[in-house]
Amino acid sequence: MLMFAVSRLLRAGLTILFVMTFAFVVLRLSGDPALLIMSVDAPPEAIQAFRKAWGLDRSLWEQYFAYIGHATTGDFGKSMRDGRPAIELVMERVPATLVLTLPALALKVGIGIPAGIYAALHRNTFADRLTMAVSVAGFTMPSFVLALVLVLIFAVTLGWLPASGADSPVHAILPIVTLGTAGAAIMARFTRSAMLEVLGQPYIRAASAKGVTWPRVVARHALPNAAIPTVTIIGFMIGSLVAGAVVVETVFAWPGVGRLLVLAVANRDLSVVQAILMVIAAWMVSANLAVDLAYGWLDPRVRGIAASGH
Amino acid sequence: MTALLEAIDLRREYRVHTGRGPFAAKGVLRAVDGVSFEIEAGRTLGLVGESGCGKSTTGKLALGLIAPTSGSVRYGGAAMPPGGSTSWRELRRKMQMVFQDPLGALDRRLPVGVQIIEPLVIHGTLPPNEHRERARAVMDAVGLLPHQFDRYPHELSGGQRQRVVLARALMTEPNLLVCDEPISALDVSIQAQVVNLLLDLQDRLGIAYLFISHDLRVVRQVSHDVAVMYLGRIVERGEAESLFAAPAHPYTRALVSAIPVTGRGAAPRREQLLLQGDPPSPVDVPAGCAFHPRCPFAAAQCRSEPPSLEVLPDGRQVACHRVNEPALRVAA
Amino acid sequence: MVAPLMVLRNLTVDFHNQERVSRAVDIAELEIGAGEAVGVVGESGSGKSVTWLAALGLLPTRARVGGSVRIDGQELVGASADTLERIRGKRIAMIFQDPSSCLNPVHRIGWQLGEALGLHRGLEGAAAQEEALRLLDQVGIADARRRLSDYPHQLSGGLNQRVMIAMALAGQPDLLVADEPTTALDATIQAQILVLLRAIRRDTGMALVLISHDLGVVAENVDRVAVMYAGRLVEEAMGADLFGGARHPYTQGLLAALPALTGPRQRLTAIPGTVPEPGNFPAGCRFAPRCPAVEPRCAVQPPPCRHVGLLHRTTCHREIAAGASVWALPQAAE
Numbered sequence: 001m002l003m004f005a006v007s008r009l010l011r012a013g014l015t016i017l018f019v020m021t022f023a024f025v026v027l028r029l030s031g032d033p034a035l036l037i038m039s040v041d042a043p044p045e046a047i048q049a050f051r052k053a054w055g056l057d058r059s060l061w062e063q064y065f066a067y068i069g070h071a072t073t074g075d076f077g078k079s080m081r082d083g084r085p086a087i088e089l090v091m092e093r094v095p096a097t098l099v100l101t102l103p104a105l106a107l108k109v110g111i112g113i114p115a116g117i118y119a120a121l122h123r124n125t126f127a128d129r130l131t132m133a134v135s136v137a138g139f140t141m142p143s144f145v146l147a148l149v150l151v152l153i154f155a156v157t158l159g160w161l162p163a164s165g166a167d168s169p170v171h172a173i174l175p176i177v178t179l180g181t182a183g184a185a186i187m188a189r190f191t192r193s194a195m196l197e198v199l200g201q202p203y204i205r206a207a208s209a210k211g212v213t214w215p216r217v218v219a220r221h222a223l224p225n226a227a228i229p230t231v232t233i234i235g236f237m238i239g240s241l242v243a244g245a246v247v248v249e250t251v252f253a254w255p256g257v258g259r260l261l262v263l264a265v266a267n268r269d270l271s272v273v274q275a276i277l278m279v280i281a282a283w284m285v286s287a288n289l290a291v292d293l294a295y296g297w298l299d300p301r302v303r304g305i306a307a308s309g310h
Numbered sequence: 311m312t313a314l315l316e317a318i319d320l321r322r323e324y325r326v327h328t329g330r331g332p333f334a335a336k337g338v339l340r341a342v343d344g345v346s347f348e349i350e351a352g353r354t355l356g357l358v359g360e361s362g363c364g365k366s367t368t369g370k371l372a373l374g375l376i377a378p379t380s381g382s383v384r385y386g387g388a389a390m391p392p393g394g395s396t397s398w399r400e401l402r403r404k405m406q407m408v409f410q411d412p413l414g415a416l417d418r419r420l421p422v423g424v425q426i427i428e429p430l431v432i433h434g435t436l437p438p439n440e441h442r443e444r445a446r447a448v449m450d451a452v453g454l455l456p457h458q459f460d461r462y463p464h465e466l467s468g469g470q471r472q473r474v475v476l477a478r479a480l481m482t483e484p485n486l487l488v489c490d491e492p493i494s495a496l497d498v499s500i501q502a503q504v505v506n507l508l509l510d511l512q513d514r515l516g517i518a519y520l521f522i523s524h525d526l527r528v529v530r531q532v533s534h535d536v537a538v539m540y541l542g543r544i545v546e547r548g549e550a551e552s553l554f555a556a557p558a559h560p561y562t563r564a565l566v567s568a569i570p571v572t573g574r575g576a577a578p579r580r581e582q583l584l585l586q587g588d589p590p591s592p593v594d595v596p597a598g599c600a601f602h603p604r605c606p607f608a609a610a611q612c613r614s615e616p617p618s619l620e621v622l623p624d625g626r627q628v629a630c631h632r633v634n635e636p637a638l639r640v641a642a
Numbered sequence: 643m644v645a646p647l648m649v650l651r652n653l654t655v656d657f658h659n660q661e662r663v664s665r666a667v668d669i670a671e672l673e674i675g676a677g678e679a680v681g682v683v684g685e686s687g688s689g690k691s692v693t694w695l696a697a698l699g700l701l702p703t704r705a706r707v708g709g710s711v712r713i714d715g716q717e718l719v720g721a722s723a724d725t726l727e728r729i730r731g732k733r734i735a736m737i738f739q740d741p742s743s744c745l746n747p748v749h750r751i752g753w754q755l756g757e758a759l760g761l762h763r764g765l766e767g768a769a770a771q772e773e774a775l776r777l778l779d780q781v782g783i784a785d786a787r788r789r790l791s792d793y794p795h796q797l798s799g800g801l802n803q804r805v806m807i808a809m810a811l812a813g814q815p816d817l818l819v820a821d822e823p824t825t826a827l828d829a830t831i832q833a834q835i836l837v838l839l840r841a842i843r844r845d846t847g848m849a850l851v852l853i854s855h856d857l858g859v860v861a862e863n864v865d866r867v868a869v870m871y872a873g874r875l876v877e878e879a880m881g882a883d884l885f886g887g888a889r890h891p892y893t894q895g896l897l898a899a900l901p902a903l904t905g906p907r908q909r910l911t912a913i914p915g916t917v918p919e920p921g922n923f924p925a926g927c928r929f930a931p932r933c934p935a936v937e938p939r940c941a942v943q944p945p946p947c948r949h950v951g952l953l954h955r956t957t958c959h960r961e962i963a964a965g966a967s968v969w970a971l972p973q974a975a976e
Contacts, residue, residue, distance in 0.1 A: 498899055499896060568833035569903055570862040
């Protein structure tokens with residue numbers, strides 16, 4: 001198990017490094033921050049001074065190694081806009097994002113999984129078909145369309161909920177619903193197919209033949225097996241807790257990490273963008289690691305217990 | 311007379327992980343562990359054994375589909391060219407394979423007639439305008455009707471599909487057919503049809519077969535000689551009828567006694583030799599004789615020294631240290 | 643005359659697939675006596691497994707079961723889920739073909755055995771564990787204590803089948819239905835399992851229904867044999883009578899199609915044609931298209947069931963004499 005953990009951690013570290021490098025290169029190739037931040041008709045000496053101050057006049061390799069070097073000590077650079085440490089800017093916005101994504105995750109799991117199980121147990125009935133139709137609508141609709149539709153109904157027409165901003169808990173309702181809908185739909189569909197796959201297995205019939213009551217067969221025989229693939233999807237959803245709300249935050253003017261990312265990219269605020277990407281990568285990698293460990297707990301075949309034969 | 315196909319001390323090993331993770335222990339799976347045999351033109355060698363004995367791997371080695379770790383195969387007196395090379399491909403005309411699952415061996419999207427003709431297209435032995443004619447003749451020989459040429463595999467029954475696979479294998483007039491469990495997936499009444507067909511084809515066309523199966527009764531029906539495999543080695547080899555009537559190796563005796571009979575005809579009461587436990591895995595081949603942990607007659611020598619195939623006066627070959635002890639011939 | 647343990651009468655199973663309905667099973671009458679071993683033989687499409695799944699109510703809802711299945715007088719067809727759940731495992735147990743996939747992969751063997759013991763015998767905790775060990779011992783599993791904490795994927799096919807048998811015995815059933823219990827196992831392991839089943843029957847007096855396509859497996863392990871073809875029972879007799887003197891053309895053909903391990907090598911009799919599929923069964927006698935002794939009435943009228951000897955019945959229009967094989971006639975060419 002130790003070897004397993006060590007190798008996974010190494011892999012995680014490599015992934016994060018790769019993401020950081022990728023962001024670094026792409027950002028630097030996409031435009032000159034100096035020209036963007038200083039206005040176009042600034043004098044060349046001022047632009048040159050800016051470049052020198054931010055180390056942009058050095059070669060790409062030098063910049064890269066300097067960045068990585070600083071990163072290992074926790075220094076991710078400063079925002080070019082307001083000079084504050086990039087990582088501070090990012091971390092102070094994370095709670096705002098979590099206020100949206102955590103309840104949304106609860107929605108996705110709390111509605112999606114029961115709906116999927118119900119649909120699977122009542123396969124090919126009207127209830128099943130209805131659930132699946134609604135779920136397809138749920139995940140095919142782009143989130144900004146759904147957001148605007150909800151705003152139109154609940155904010156503009158009915159006036160029950162505010163259209164944007166983050167002043168009170170009530171402001172969070174529409175964004176959370178928007179975020180949760182697509183995820184719940186995907187969760188329902190996926191849970192349904194995982195359950196159907198399991199229900200078709202010989203051991204389910206064998207359990208029934210043993211005399212086990214159907215509710216118990218579903219709860220103790222089917223669900224634990226259906227949980228295994230479902231955990232993958234939940235893992236993805238946990239992984240996107242930090243980054244998954246970019247569009248929604250923008251539409252609802254919610255001051256979270258996603259909104260910050262959009263602004264920082266527009267402004268070519270390199271350090272902030274890199275810091276955000278690194279935080280996202282680290283979070284996703286941890287979520288994946290947790291999923292891998294969860295597999296080991298849920299599925300004994302994965303634990304590496306070799307067949308003992310006799 | 312030179313044999314059509316000769317296998318000389320074939321060995322095939324696979325590296326496997328015996329644990330999990332990138333630093334897991336590695337082991338060696340000895341799928342085939344020193345197998346030698348000859349097949350003569352127009353005759354059938356049956357290869358029997360239970361799962362994990364290496365008979366399928368042996369079949370693929372015989373055709374050159376996979377390369378042996380050591381040892382060699384000779385076809386028509388000449389060494390088998392390496393798999394994938396042009397000369398090997400040309401040899402495929404003369405050696406074909408029939409697999410267990412006919413549906414899996416056929417392309418679902420092509421009519422069976424097209425698939426039957428395909429070997430001619432690949433090898434170019436006949437001008438294209440004669441292909442259909444030949445296909446018709448071969449289909450007739452295997453008992454397929456002309457209109458079935460345009461059918462798709464899923465429109466045919468299991469027995470018909472296996473006939474399609476056979477027809478396809480016969481198109482280039484091969485001398486050798488390796489059949490790997492060709493009838494296991496078929497119903498009993500259809501199995502008889504295909505078995506009779508194989509025997510008829512052998513009579514008429516002089517094809518040799520390497521017939522691989524776990525079903526001893528069928529193997530006896532079609533084979534002239536039989537080799538019994540256990541954990542990658544041949545433990546007994548001999549003429550089919552006498553081998554099954556009076557098996558010499560303890561494993562063969564256990565295998566024969568495990569086959570239930572329907573009791574028709576006055577069959578004498580057979581020996582009952584029941585093995586204990588499960589067959590060990592080919593990753594963990596026991597030292598000495600591979601069979602000794604389950605053998606009711608195992609002695610000290612069996613645990614340390616692997617026996618080699620000894621030729622008995624009647625031509626039978628047996629790999630057993632104690633084969634010549636008369637007391638063991640009586641049921642244990 | 644003791645009443646039989648189980649009686650199947652006019653049992654029909656219809657599968658509804660979109661608009662089509664196909665009748666997969668159509669059994670007039672079959673009885674199982676207490677403590678008796680009956681073999682059910684048939685090829686694919688014969689309905690041999692579907693019959694017993696229907697009896698236990700284990701078929702999906704698109705299958706409609708009609709007729710009557712009684713165990714000790716209790717009707718099972720159309721019974722409530724409650725009734726069926728009480729019968730399953732406790733009075734009738736069933737084991738299946740591929741033991742390794744019939745055990746739940748995420749639960750330990752001990753847990754799965756314990757579930758059966760708790761359900762049928764009300765045993766919990768230490769008492770359950772003791773009984774589980776005793777059962778594993780009864781089925782010949784060495785090192786039973788360690789096996790209880792193993793998972794199914796850690797055991798071989800043969801061991802898993804023994805565990806399945808142990809679970810079936812946990813409820814102390816009157817009848818064990820074994821659906822191709824050894825087909826997925828190697829020959830030497832098959833022999834072990836069959837010996838085990840014989841020993842258990844001797845010790846417990848349990849009745850056995852052994853379903854198999856392998857006539858040999860059935861011959862050596864049962865008293866009476868029922869042969870099914872295309873959903874119907876075509877012949878039923880004591881083992882020796884069936885194998886020594888079958889009276890139905892299909893049974894005769896099946897026996898003649900088997901290669902023998904001893905005796906002279908003869909050309910096998912191949913029954914021409916293929917087994918019909920449910921939904922495409924011929925009218926009249928379902929074997930008529932393939933039968934060498936066919937007459938015009940065979941294609942029109944379903945054949946009657948007649949007694950041809952002691953406990954020997956066949957469903958055929960023709961009266962075939964004992965010892966005469968229809969396959970020896972000139973028209974039995976392939």
